[in-house]
Amino acid sequence: MSEIQRPGALYQQVAAAIREAILSGEFAPDSLLPSEAQLMARYEVSRPTVRNAIAALRAEGLIDVRHGKGSFVRSSGQPVLTLERRISRTTEGKFVMPNGDIWQEAEAPAAYRARTTKDTGHLLQLDTDEALFGCDRLLIDPSTGTRAMHRTLIPFEVAEIVPLLAEEPCKRPAAFYRLLTEDGHKLSWSETVRARMPLPDERATMKLPDATPILHLARVTHDTDNRPLILEELRVGADRAEVSYRITADKQPARRARA
Amino acid sequence: MSEIQRPGALYQQVAAAIREAILSGEFAPDSLLPSEAQLMARYEVSRPTVRNAIAALRAEGLIDVRHGKGSFVRSSGQPVLTLERRISRTTEGKFVMPNGDIWQEAEAPAAYRARTTKDTGHLLQLDTDEALFGCDRLLIDPSTGTRAMHRTLIPFEVAEIVPLLAEEPCKRPAAFYRLLTEDGHKLSWSETVRARMPLPDERATMKLPDATPILHLARVTHDTDNRPLILEELRVGADRAEVSYRITADKQPARRARA
DNA sequence: TGACGTCACTTGTCCTTACGAGTTACGACT
DNA sequence: AGTCGTAACTCGTAAGGACAAGTGACGTCA
Numbered sequence: 001m002s003e004i005q006r007p008g009a010l011y012q013q014v015a016a017a018i019r020e021a022i023l024s025g026e027f028a029p030d031s032l033l034p035s036e037a038q039l040m041a042r043y044e045v046s047r048p049t050v051r052n053a054i055a056a057l058r059a060e061g062l063i064d065v066r067h068g069k070g071s072f073v074r075s076s077g078q079p080v081l082t083l084e085r086r087i088s089r090t091t092e093g094k095f096v097m098p099n100g101d102i103w104q105e106a107e108a109p110a111a112y113r114a115r116t117t118k119d120t121g122h123l124l125q126l127d128t129d130e131a132l133f134g135c136d137r138l139l140i141d142p143s144t145g146t147r148a149m150h151r152t153l154i155p156f157e158v159a160e161i162v163p164l165l166a167e168e169p170c171k172r173p174a175a176f177y178r179l180l181t182e183d184g185h186k187l188s189w190s191e192t193v194r195a196r197m198p199l200p201d202e203r204a205t206m207k208l209p210d211a212t213p214i215l216h217l218a219r220v221t222h223d224t225d226n227r228p229l230i231l232e233e234l235r236v237g238a239d240r241a242e243v244s245y246r247i248t249a250d251k252q253p254a255r256r257a258r259a
Numbered sequence: 260m261s262e263i264q265r266p267g268a269l270y271q272q273v274a275a276a277i278r279e280a281i282l283s284g285e286f287a288p289d290s291l292l293p294s295e296a297q298l299m300a301r302y303e304v305s306r307p308t309v310r311n312a313i314a315a316l317r318a319e320g321l322i323d324v325r326h327g328k329g330s331f332v333r334s335s336g337q338p339v340l341t342l343e344r345r346i347s348r349t350t351e352g353k354f355v356m357p358n359g360d361i362w363q364e365a366e367a368p369a370a371y372r373a374r375t376t377k378d379t380g381h382l383l384q385l386d387t388d389e390a391l392f393g394c395d396r397l398l399i400d401p402s403t404g405t406r407a408m409h410r411t412l413i414p415f416e417v418a419e420i421v422p423l424l425a426e427e428p429c430k431r432p433a434a435f436y437r438l439l440t441e442d443g444h445k446l447s448w449s450e451t452v453r454a455r456m457p458l459p460d461e462r463a464t465m466k467l468p469d470a471t472p473i474l475h476l477a478r479v480t481h482d483t484d485n486r487p488l489i490l491e492e493l494r495v496g497a498d499r500a501e502v503s504y505r506i507t508a509d510k511q512p513a514r515r516a517r518a
Numbered sequence: 519t520g521a522c523g524t525c526a527c528t529t530g531t532c533c534t535t536a537c538g539a540g541t542t543a544c545g546a547c548t
Numbered sequence: 549a550g551t552c553g554t555a556a557c558t559c560g561t562a563a564g565g566a567c568a569a570g571t572g573a574c575g576t577c578a
């Protein structure tokens with residue numbers, strides 16, 4: 001290390017030095033970092049040490065490395081896609097829960113039968129290993145290229161009681177809402193937001209960069225008597241998307257606050 | 260590799276084999292994986308290759324490695340802490356926006372002056388580099404040990420117009436809501452949820468495990484005329500916390516649906 | 519009995535060497 | 549001029565060796 005002694009292992013010192021250089025602006029976003037060979041010379045360390053330092057910065061999401069080209073400072077752009085949930089009461093006293101019509105289906109939806117896990121069972125107020133109708137979709141927002149994975153789950157017993165849902169398990173959820181509302185049901189929603197690292201197949205399907213978590217949304221639609229009817233899951237890369245809940249006050253119609 | 264040939268590099272084959280063994284249940288959650296030496300023998304590869312495979316699984320959040328002890332399958336437990344936003348109208352026609360009173364302050368709040376970034380400026384409908392009052396807190400939920408970082412930001416010009424906010428910039432946000440409501444303001448909220456990898460200081464402050472993203476919540480409180488008054492940011496490890504929005508229908512009081 | 523030191527195990531760090539593979543530019547050949 | 553091959557760069561993979569550092573069990577000593 002040609003620079004000041006820092007705490008920790010050598011590769012951490014190197015990583016810290018590069019990190020500071022990035023955050024201080026010495027290396028601008030999207031610019032090319034020195035090559036491994038140059039970093040070896042600059043800090044007087046071996047190649048594994050340099051690569052270890054670079055691996056740490058990749059895990060932090062600070063840089064992107066492209067085979068044969070070099071390491072680039074990741075432009076810490078904000079999400080380009082806002083999933084807006086506008087929660088308000090119109091003058092007619094209805095809640096609004098838009099379904100995000102921006103999405104297009106990249107493939108034909110895949111219908112199947114499944115069973116509740118501990119997780120989905122809890123959300124649907126069912127035990128584990130209960131039978132479900134399922135439907136998976138791969139969605140794309142054409143304006144930003146953002147990909148997302150969508151899943152609809154409907155319990156067997158709900159499909160019996162509310163035949164609307166059993167007819168076409170791969171119908172778009174927005175159609176379910178419309179049909180149920182026309183049928184006299186008063187719906188309420190519960191939406192849970194989690195974040196986690198993607199599984200390898202999720203990384204591949206959504207073409208996620210390194211060190212990119214995914215937002216995992218689970219929306220449960222409840223019937224009048226608070227019985228869970230439908231569980232929808234949406235998974236999307238957190239580098240592209242954010243979720244926004246806008247709660248407007250009494251009788252004031254929802255207004256766009258965007259610049 | 261003593262097993263079937265797979266696509267990709269050697270270390271990826273090893274990683275895939277271990278991953279499958281974990282997901283299939285051969286290695287139970289919280290159980291000890293074979294040591295590096297055992298894995299070297301089992302797959303007939305060198306130690307760097309084994310370590311590379313293990314590094315991949317760490318980045319996926321599948322395993323935890325403890326120096327001197329070994330590698331453990333991470334128990335994929337669900338979040339232990341649900342930040343509930345119950346959005347409903349009471350019979351008096353008021354919206355409810357609880358502030359999460361579970362949190363306790365781990366240290367004295369730190370007040371300071373700051374300037375808007377591109378990000379915070381956008382949320383507060385201000386240009387970049389406008390003056391702000393700021394206050395940072397380190398919060399702890401004593402029942403789960405979950406740590407979170409909280410930040411309050413109030414524009415100078417808002418503090419002039421609404422003197423309540425300037426008096427005590429480190430007052431608890433819930434107190435702001437109460438004071439403003441008593442003063443006749445009709446508040447509305449906009450809450451944005453993002454996820455990203457933590458910076459090193461965030462990892463240290465919140466004691467986050469490897470490969471753990473954070474949830475980043477930004478809540479803007481709007482005044483009657485839709486002017487942004489307060490920006491609150493909450494950062495919390497996504498391994499511990501989730502956010503839940505419950506939107507209940509007309510006049511039906513919010514009910515707990517938890518088991 | 520209790521405290522402590524040692525040893526055998528674990529992962530962490532760091533080095534050297536070698537070759538494979540993607541990218542780009544330059545130059546020679548057609 | 550256009551095409552294509554090669555050379556020189558980049559990062560990716562893999563092996564080997566050596567020592568440091570954390571952990572826990574066991575045995576010795578006071």
